[in-house]
Amino acid sequence: MTELSAEVRVQVARWRNLLVDAARCGALESPLDALSHPHWEPRELQALWWLRSESLLPVGVLAMRLGGLAMPRLSRLVDRLEDGGLVRRERSVRNDRRRVRVRLTDAGRALADQLDAQVQERMARRLAPLQGETRSxxxxxxxxxxxxxxxxxxxxxxxxxxxxxxxxxxxxxxxxxxx
Structure with missing residues (x-):
């Protein structure tokens, strides 16, 4: 570890212990991980949620948001969402067709809104043990x-x-x- 003050080392140890305890309670699981739909895979649903949150994403950024998804796999994922009418690809620069961004369609936004409601419900359950001022x-x-x-x-x-x-x-x- 780099040269840290004693105070910072104590705080890092406290944070580490808090993370371990929070993980034991299931509080560190991503609310995106449990998204489900009869037709779409969890990673596809996560992509829709991220696109809803950020409107328009370059494919490389979307891959990072999905945990560093490899580009061939991301391309197949976007193909499937595009074939399903949920997203569309846009070229960001006319002279460089390699630069592609992804945007939700109206149908994709409607599904992403449903997914976001699920995510918010899960997040609310995680915050429920804290009361008003403490939560704030x-x-x-x-x-x-x-x-x-x-x-x-x-x-x-x-x-x-x-x-x-x-x-x-x-x-x-x-x-x-x-x-």
Missing amino acids: ALMDVLELWVQALTVQARTAEEVAEENAALASVPDELLRASAA
């Missing part, structure tokens, strides 16, 4: 945590973009600017 305080803390994670992710993205830009600069220019 938990949501406030989680919002702060997600905001901090978002800032951290943006910073990492910016660094990666800068590194990619530097990698594309010819070595001669870098040597000249260093001199």
Whole structure:
């Protein structure tokens, strides 16, 4: 482990123990995992839920949302949803037909709305043991945590973009600017 303060180590140990205890209670299972439908597979239903949540997703992002699904498998999944009239593919850039995004159709949105109602019901059952103010305080803390994670992710993205830009600069220019 990296050099952490004693306070952070204690907090990490507490968090780890809380996660273990929450898992024992079944609270860490994704509410998306239990989605079911007589015609559609769970992973297809999860894809519809993510598309409902984010409107339009590049196929690579959708693959990540589905747990790092391999592209050939994702393509088959999107094919099936498209054949079923639930999604449509859109080319994001005219000159680069490899860039594809996926969007819900009206029928897909209707099914995704039903799925979201199932997800919200499961989430409500998990929050039910907490009462009003305590539940509200938990949501406030989680919002702060997600905001901090978002800032951290943006910073990492910016660094990666800068590194990619530097990698594309010819070595001669870098040597000249260093001199």
